[in-house]
Amino acid sequence: MIQIEVPLGERSYPVLVGPAALGELSSLVPDDVRRVAFVTQENIGISTEIHLPTSTHYLPNGEEAKQLSVIESLCSAFAQGGLTRSDLIVGIGGGVVTDVAGFAAAVYHRGIRVLHVPTTLLGQIDAAIGGKTGVNLSEGKNLVGAFWQPCGVICDTELLASLPEREMRSGMGELAKYHFLGGGQLDSLPLDERVAACVRIKAEVVASDEREGGGRALLNYGHTLAHALEIEGSFDLRHGEAVAIGIEYAAMLAHEMGRISDASLEEHRRVLHAYGLPRGLPAGSNPDRIVKLFGRDKKAKNGFTFVLDGPEGLEVVEGIPENLLRKILERM
Ligand code: NAD
Numbered sequence: 001m002i003q004i005e006v007p008l009g010e011r012s013y014p015v016l017v018g019p020a021a022l023g024e025l026s027s028l029v030p031d032d033v034r035r036v037a038f039v040t041q042e043n044i045g046i047s048t049e050i051h052l053p054t055s056t057h058y059l060p061n062g063e064e065a066k067q068l069s070v071i072e073s074l075c076s077a078f079a080q081g082g083l084t085r086s087d088l089i090v091g092i093g094g095g096v097v098t099d100v101a102g103f104a105a106a107v108y109h110r111g112i113r114v115l116h117v118p119t120t121l122l123g124q125i126d127a128a129i130g131g132k133t134g135v136n137l138s139e140g141k142n143l144v145g146a147f148w149q150p151c152g153v154i155c156d157t158e159l160l161a162s163l164p165e166r167e168m169r170s171g172m173g174e175l176a177k178y179h180f181l182g183g184g185q186l187d188s189l190p191l192d193e194r195v196a197a198c199v200r201i202k203a204e205v206v207a208s209d210e211r212e213g214g215g216r217a218l219l220n221y222g223h224t225l226a227h228a229l230e231i232e233g234s235f236d237l238r239h240g241e242a243v244a245i246g247i248e249y250a251a252m253l254a255h256e257m258g259r260i261s262d263a264s265l266e267e268h269r270r271v272l273h274a275y276g277l278p279r280g281l282p283a284g285s286n287p288d289r290i291v292k293l294f295g296r297d298k299k300a301k302n303g304f305t306f307v308l309d310g311p312e313g314l315e316v317v318e319g320i321p322e323n324l325l326r327k328i329l330e331r332m
Contacts, residue, residue: 002196006129006203008210011149015129015203017196021156022048025090028115028152033088037078039101040092041065044119046159047092055081065096066135068144074104085109088151094120094167095127099145102133106148116153120163121171122240124155125178125198126219130206147211155199157192166238172275173240174198176247177221179271180309181205187274218314221307222246228293235282244277245332250308252328253320259310268309280332287329291322 001018016024025048029036038056040046047056057077059065078089091101091114098116105114118128134145160168178198179186186194202219209215226242229235237245251268254260272279294304303319310317 002192004196004199004203006149006153007207008149013150013152015153015155015199017124017155017157017199018192019156019158021154022046022117022159025115025117025154026050028154029088030113030151032086033113035081035083035087037081037083037087037089038092039074039089039104040097044093044097045162046117046119048117055083059093059097059100062096063136063141065100066142068135068137070100071104071107071135074100075108078104078108083108083112085112087112089114090117091115091128092117092119094118094123098123098128099133099142100135102131102148102150103135103145106133106146111148113151114148116150117159118153118155119159120167121160121195122167122174124157124160124195125171126174126202128153128155129199129202130216131210153199155195157195160191169276170238170240173222173238173243173247173277175240176244176271176275176277177219180221180247180268180314181218182313187271217316218307221309221314222250224294224306225249225290228290229282229285231293232286232289233282235285237278237282241278244272244275245279245281248272248279249328249332250306252331253306253324254308254310256324256328257308257317257320259308259317264309281329285329287326290329291325294325 001016004015006013036050036052036054041061042058057074089101089105091098098118102114105112116128118124131147131149133148134142137143178201181201183197183201186197205216222243223246225246229242251265255265305318307314308317
């Protein structure tokens, strides 16, 4: 078992990574907890024994679970079950479940403790770590939420065995970005060490910038084009696949700007290929619309803004000329 701490002073918490880590759940339940509310999805089918009274609450599948009305129903069910301020919510699922369980925990009784058991690769290396929680509005994704750190996270890598192949590959898209955030040759490591290496990087970034004032933005490597493709599209792309295409684009852009060498561009391509990820724009992409969407990106305060690789590693680069963005889109 690998244990990593997310160092946030008195809100620090452990992340346990390894096969069968779920067996350690009881050891992370704080002593004064009297009741546990599990939040999960029916198709996940993962449960665990615990020596306390429990209730289980099922969320719908997919982004439709990330709605304020679902938070309301969940909190009503907690209240009917007598969940109090000193009890615990345990989210067992992918990023959708941990985002919803985490946000419900942040607002129920003005905040109760939550423990995450991420069951997707994306959840284990990203969504469950760092305390970002939230739901969508019809106006956009993740527009309502809170920073609410869990009291512990369990990344049981055996739970990934039942994950559909496409979901696993989507997680690999997020994994690919950690290669360029100081992870090095992650693809040569066994799965549990790979997950642990990503958790370590994410924990470090979160500790240095909990509320995304600066460094945490680097975690969005590859995400500017990914978000544009997700908004633009009727494309059949999972999030991690869109991120992979975004990483290829960011690498080509950095190369064109003279920020990275031929070898570094090749290394980006090697990593994406090693994980079986797509690199090209989906057929039917519209460069005009994509460039327009780049301008609406949350990071775009000073002209077109991207996280790009360079001599000092990843950094946020502002004021990128529009014609360059178009040129690379056309070349992809
Ligand atoms: P997801 O939670 O929708 O899970 C994908 C599918 O896999 C679902 O159908 C789920 O029921 C199923 N599943 C989950 N675990 C399984 C298992 N072990 N076996 C079989 N099936 C399983 O998708 P995701 O990719 O994990 O998460 C995406 C969400 O995460 C998005 O809403 C995104 O906004 C959010 N996210 C949040 C953060 C954050 O920091 N809070 C970071 C990244 C992404």
